[in-house]
Amino acid sequence: MTHALSAPQIHTFPGPHWCDYCANFMWGLISQGLRCSDCGLCVHRQCSQLIPCDCSPDQWRKRRVFSADLTTLVRALNTQRSPVVDLCVREIERRGLRAVGLYRVPGSSEYIKQLKMAFDREWEKVVLSEDVYPDIHIIAGALKLYLQGLPIPVIPYHLYYTFIQAAGLPDPGARLEGIHEAVLQLPRAHYEALRYLAAHLKRVAAFEKQNFMSAENLGLVFGPTLMRKPEDSGPMSLDHMWKQSLIVELLIQNEDILF
Known part of the structure; x- marks a missing residue:
């Protein structure tokens, strides 16, 4: 483990979890993988040998933005914030600030799920305009879903x-x-x-x-x-x-x- 994560620890994940390196499911009920105590990266034991010791994985290794640790994600993408937060907030402020019940009224769960998949597939190509998502509550719902799904909450x-x-x-x-x-x-x-x-x-x-x-x-x-x-x-x-x-x-x- 001396050439992998800088501070890896065997970790038990309380719910379903996917490897941040290979994006495959982490099987088992206890001690499913390793978690870096410095950056929060969670990986299979075998995948940990492939992660550099600087806790800054290359962008291609981050296949998902949803459910990815905030610190790890912004380091991997070299950004200030998660692209989900940036893009959703920007679009909501452009056309949704007057929407009745913003963040309280639920959007279509089916469309929110589609938007989540779009972010995870290729976030750089996500389009949030009214032509694609006319209901602003879908975008607000996706942002809430993203924040709720963080492995470590915004307030840790x-x-x-x-x-x-x-x-x-x-x-x-x-x-x-x-x-x-x-x-x-x-x-x-x-x-x-x-x-x-x-x-x-x-x-x-x-x-x-x-x-x-x-x-x-x-x-x-x-x-x-x-x-x-x-x-x-x-x-x-x-x-x-x-x-x-x-x-x-x-x-x-x-x-x-x-x-």
């Missing part, structure tokens, strides 16, 4: 309780300061993704009178999308659900000072 598991604790502070000023300190601890790719999404959702909320999506409503939608409770820490409580929503609401309302 290791910072989950840091954010939750900050949200529980009774003093509003201390609460914002706590969230700001948590934001500064985000890995670079996650920080950029959260910053970009918070700015986008702030623009969505600016059209609240037309789309009926206030910062509070967007918090309810995106709370469990951007942060998920670590799976080994017990069931979700109502208190945590409320704090997840509050965190996203505050990120939207205070985007200019939190980032």
